[in-house]
Amino acid sequence: QVQLVESGGGLVQAGGSLRLSCAASGRIFSTYAMGWFRQAPGKEREFVTAISWSGGRTYYADSVKGRFTISRDNAKNTVDLRMNSLKPEDTALYYCAAARAGTWPLNLKYDYWGQGTQVTVSS
Numbered sequence: 797q798v799q800l801v802e803s804g805g806g807l808v809q810a811g812g813s814l815r816l817s818c819a820a821s822g823r824i825f826s827t828y829a830m831g832w833f834r835q836a837p838g839k840e841r842e843f844v845t846a847i848s849w850s851g852g853r854t855y856y857a858d859s860v861k862g863r864f865t866i867s868r869d870n871a872k873n874t875v876d877l878r879m880n881s882l883k884p885e886d887t888a889l890y891y892c893a894a895a896r897a898g899t900w901p902l903n904l905k906y907d908y909w910g911q912g913t914q915v916t917v918s919s
Contacts, residue, residue: 798822798894798908805890805913808882816877816913818892826850826870829895829904832877834888834915844890846901847875855901860886882917889914 804816818830831846845856845866854866863882868875875892889912895904 798825798828800892800894800908800910802890802892802910802913805915807916807918810882810884810917810919812882812917813878813880814882814915816879816890816892816915818875818877818910820873820875820894822873825873825894827896828908829900830866830868830875831893831895831904831906832866832875832890833893834886834890835912836885836888839888841891843902845877846895846904848900853900879915882915884917884919887915887917 799821801819808814829848832844833841834844835841847854847866847868851868863880865878891912892910893906894908895906898904
């Protein structure tokens with residue numbers, strides 16, 4: 797069982813930065829690949845980025861490539877999402893999720909999800 801709690805969301809102006817963090821419970825965090833997803837009002841949830849269990853591989857959606865950076869610290873059971881050059885279209889509820897199975901990078905089977913943290917980017 798893994799419990800995930802996101803933090804770090806907020807209101808920022810376009811062009812600004814935010815750092816989201818996801819804290820995980822459980823001793824086996826390091827065996828999970830982790831992902832960030834987002835869902836804007838009236839839209840489907842979409843994949844943002846993923847990181848392998850070791851942190852050695854990362855993958856980004858085209859919409860955030862070059863602006864967002866995912867990282868993890870297995871000693872602290874955390875995964876972070878650094879978001880730079882934010883745009884109004886980045887406004888969404890951001891979720892972290894944990895996966896132990898599936899195919900890297902886009903077909904991972906996410907078993908656990910956090911409650912989400914809201915990111916709002918004003919123009």
